[in-house]
Amino acid sequence: MTCARALCAVIVCAAAALPAWAEAPILTLTGAVEGAPVTLSRTDLTALPQHEIRTSTTVTDGTPVFEGFLMRDLLAAHGAEGTQVVALALNDYRVTIPTADFADFDVIGALYMDGVALSPRDKGPIWIVYPRDDHRALQDIRYDTRWVWQLVELHVE
Amino acid sequence: MTTGGDTRAGRDWVRFAPLFPVVLVVVGSLGFALAQSSALERDMRVAATQNMLWVVTQTQMELLQLTLAAGRAAPDADDVARRYDLALARLNLMRQGPQARYLDDLGHLDRVLDMAAALEALDPLEHDAPAALHTALFDLGQRQSAQINRIANDVMTHDWDKTATRLDDYRATQRVIIAAVSFALLAALAMSWVLLRNQKRLHAAQIGRLRAATELQQERNASAMYRDFAAIVSHQMRTPLSLIDSAMQRLARKGSQVSAADVAERRAVVGDAVDRLTRLVDTVMLLAKLDTDQVKARFEPLDMAAAARSLCIEIAARHPDRCLRLTPPEGARPIALGDPHLVGHILQNLIDNALKYAPPDAPVTLRVFAERDEVACAVADCGPGIDPADLPHLFERYYRGASACTGNGTGLGLALARELAVLQGGRIEVDSHPGAGARFTLWLPRASGEGARDG
Numbered sequence: 001m002t003c004a005r006a007l008c009a010v011i012v013c014a015a016a017a018l019p020a021w022a023e024a025p026i027l028t029l030t031g032a033v034e035g036a037p038v039t040l041s042r043t044d045l046t047a048l049p050q051h052e053i054r055t056s057t058t059v060t061d062g063t064p065v066f067e068g069f070l071m072r073d074l075l076a077a078h079g080a081e082g083t084q085v086v087a088l089a090l091n092d093y094r095v096t097i098p099t100a101d102f103a104d105f106d107v108i109g110a111l112y113m114d115g116v117a118l119s120p121r122d123k124g125p126i127w128i129v130y131p132r133d134d135h136r137a138l139q140d141i142r143y144d145t146r147w148v149w150q151l152v153e154l155h156v157e
Numbered sequence: 158m159t160t161g162g163d164t165r166a167g168r169d170w171v172r173f174a175p176l177f178p179v180v181l182v183v184v185g186s187l188g189f190a191l192a193q194s195s196a197l198e199r200d201m202r203v204a205a206t207q208n209m210l211w212v213v214t215q216t217q218m219e220l221l222q223l224t225l226a227a228g229r230a231a232p233d234a235d236d237v238a239r240r241y242d243l244a245l246a247r248l249n250l251m252r253q254g255p256q257a258r259y260l261d262d263l264g265h266l267d268r269v270l271d272m273a274a275a276l277e278a279l280d281p282l283e284h285d286a287p288a289a290l291h292t293a294l295f296d297l298g299q300r301q302s303a304q305i306n307r308i309a310n311d312v313m314t315h316d317w318d319k320t321a322t323r324l325d326d327y328r329a330t331q332r333v334i335i336a337a338v339s340f341a342l343l344a345a346l347a348m349s350w351v352l353l354r355n356q357k358r359l360h361a362a363q364i365g366r367l368r369a370a371t372e373l374q375q376e377r378n379a380s381a382m383y384r385d386f387a388a389i390v391s392h393q394m395r396t397p398l399s400l401i402d403s404a405m406q407r408l409a410r411k412g413s414q415v416s417a418a419d420v421a422e423r424r425a426v427v428g429d430a431v432d433r434l435t436r437l438v439d440t441v442m443l444l445a446k447l448d449t450d451q452v453k454a455r456f457e458p459l460d461m462a463a464a465a466r467s468l469c470i471e472i473a474a475r476h477p478d479r480c481l482r483l484t485p486p487e488g489a490r491p492i493a494l495g496d497p498h499l500v501g502h503i504l505q506n507l508i509d510n511a512l513k514y515a516p517p518d519a520p521v522t523l524r525v526f527a528e529r530d531e532v533a534c535a536v537a538d539c540g541p542g543i544d545p546a547d548l549p550h551l552f553e554r555y556y557r558g559a560s561a562c563t564g565n566g567t568g569l570g571l572a573l574a575r576e577l578a579v580l581q582g583g584r585i586e587v588d589s590h591p592g593a594g595a596r597f598t599l600w601l602p603r604a605s606g607e608g609a610r611d612g
C-alpha cells in the first residue's frame with residue numbers, strides 16, 4: 001500500500017513537471033537548415049515518426065531497445081542541405097558524421113532506452129544510435145565514435 | 158566381382174590416397190592460422206573499444222569542472238546543475254555494463270558506487286539552499302578528486318599491463334601462424350613431390366609396357382622370319398643336292414662302263430648344282446651378316462661397264478644356251494663409287510632373276526649409263542612383267558609373287574640386292590610392262606670428280 005501511494009505521488013509529480021520538461025529546448029540545428037538556428041523541444045522531436053532499434057552497444061550490456069526519430073527525417077523536416085553534420089554533445093564532444101550514414105542506415109536520435117527516457121545524467125537527452133547489430137559494416141570501430149550521447153546541437157555543412 | 162576398369166580406377170585411387178592426409182594437413186594448418194589471426198583481430202577490436210582510460214579521464218574532468226563551478230565566488234546555479242548532470246552521467250557510465258566489470262576486476266567498483274551515491278545525495282533539483290549545496294559540492298569535489306585520480310592511475314597501469322600481455326599474445330600468435338603456414342608450405346611441397354613421383358612412375362610404367370610389347374612383336378617377327386628362312390633355304394638346298402645325288406647314282410649304276418663323255422656330262426650337272434649351292438650359301442651368309450651389321454662395304458672407284466662385262470662372260474659360260482646382251486656406255490666409261498664384290502652380287506641377282514623370267518629364246522639386255530651424279534646398270538628382260546599387286550612387296554624378304562612360275566627362288570635375292578644397294582648409298586628402280594617385260598636398274602653414286610669430267 002505504501003509503495004502504491006509513493007508511486008502515485010511520483011506519477012503526479014512527473015505529470016506536473018511534464019509540460020515544462022517536454023517543451024524545454026533540447027536540440028539546436030545550425031548551418032544549412034531552413035530558419036537556422038532552429039531550437040527543438042522533446043515535443044517537436046516526438047512529433048516526428050518514431051522508430052525502434054534493438055542493438056548492442058559498446059558501453060552497455062545486452063541489447064537494449066532504443067526509440068526515437070530517424071536522423072534523415074529530422075534533417076529532411078528542416079530542409080537541411082549538406083553532406084555532413086557536426087554533432088556536438090553537452091560536454092563539448094564533437095564529431096563529424098557524413099549524412100550518407102543517415103541515408104544508408106536507419107540511424108536514430110534515441111530519446112528512450114528500454115522504454116525509459118534518456119536523461120542528461122545518463123546519455124540523454126538524445127543519443128545517436130546506429131543499428132549496428134543489423135549491419136556488419138557498422139561493427140567497424142570507426143562508427144563507434146559517431147554514437148554521440150548527450151547530443152545538444154547539429155551543425156549541417 | 159569388379160571389372161578391369163574398376164580395378165584400374167581403384168588402383169589410381171590407392172596411388173593418390175596418401176595425399177589425402179597431406180591435403181588435410183595443409184588445409185588444416187592454413188585454417189588454424191586463419192582462426193588464430195581472426196581471433197587476434199577480434200581481440201584488437203575489443204581492446205580498441207574498451208577505452209577505459211578515456212572514460213575515467215572524462216569523469217575526472219567533469220568532476221573537476223563541477224568543483225570549479227561550485228567553488229566560484231558567485232556560483233551560477235544553472236551552470237552548476239549542468240556540470241552536476243555531466244559529472245553524474247560519467248559516474249553512471251562507470252558503474253554500468255562493461256565499465257563496471259572492468260572496475261570490479263580492479264577492485265574500484267565499490268569506490269565508484271560510493272562516489273556516485275555521494276554525488277546523488279547532493280542533487281541540485283532536491284536542494285533549496287543553493288549556497289550550502291554549492292559549498293557541499295565543492296567539498297565533495299575536492300575529496301573525490303583524490304579518489305578519481307587514484308582510479309585513473311590504476312586504470313592506466315592496468316591498461317599498460319594488459320597491452321603488454323596482449324603484445325606477448327600477438328607475438329605468440331604470430332609465431333604460431335608462421336609455424337602453421339610454414340608447415341602447410343612444406344606439406345604442399347611434399348604433396349607436389351609425391352604427385353610428381355607418382356606421375357613419373359606411371360609414365361615409366363607405361364613406357365615400359367609399350368617397350369615390352371614392341372620387343373615382343375619384334376621377337377615374334379624375328380622368329381617367324383627365321384622359321385621361313387630355314388624352310389626356304391633347306392628347300393633350295395635340297396634341289397641341287399638331289400641333282401648331285403642323281404648324277405652320282407647314274408655314274409655308279411653304269412659302273413665300269415662309264416665313258417669320258419658321261420663323266421663330263423655329270424660333272425657339268427654337279428658343277429652347276431655346286432655353283433647354285435655356293436651362291437645360295439653366299440646369299441644366306443651375306444644376309445646374316447647384314448642382319449648383324451657385319452657387312453662393311455669397301456668403297457672404291459668402280460668401272461661399272463667392266464664389272465657388267467666380266468659378269469656377263471661368267472654367266473654366259475654357265476648358261477651357254479641363253480643370250481646376254483651388254484650395251485656399253487657412250488663416250489667415257491662412268492666410274493661409280495662402290496664395293497666391287499657387293500656390286501657383283503647385286504648384278505648377279507638381277508641377271509639371275511631376269512634369266513628366270515625371260516623366255517629361253519629371248520635375250521636379257523644390260524645397259525650401263527651415267528646420269529647426273531649417278532651411274533646406272535639396267536637389266537631388262539622380255540618376260541611377262543610384274544603383276545602390279547606384287548610391285549610394292551617386290552623387295553621384301555621371302556616375298557614371292559603370285560606369278561613366280563617356278564618353285565625355284567628363295568624370295569631373298571631382290572631383298573638382298575636392294576639392301577646391298579642401299580648400303581652403298583644407291584638404290585634399285587623397277588619398271589614393269591606387264592606382257593612386255595621388266596627392267597631393274599641399279600643406281601650407284603658417281604665417284605667424285607667423275608660428274609665434272611663428264612659434264
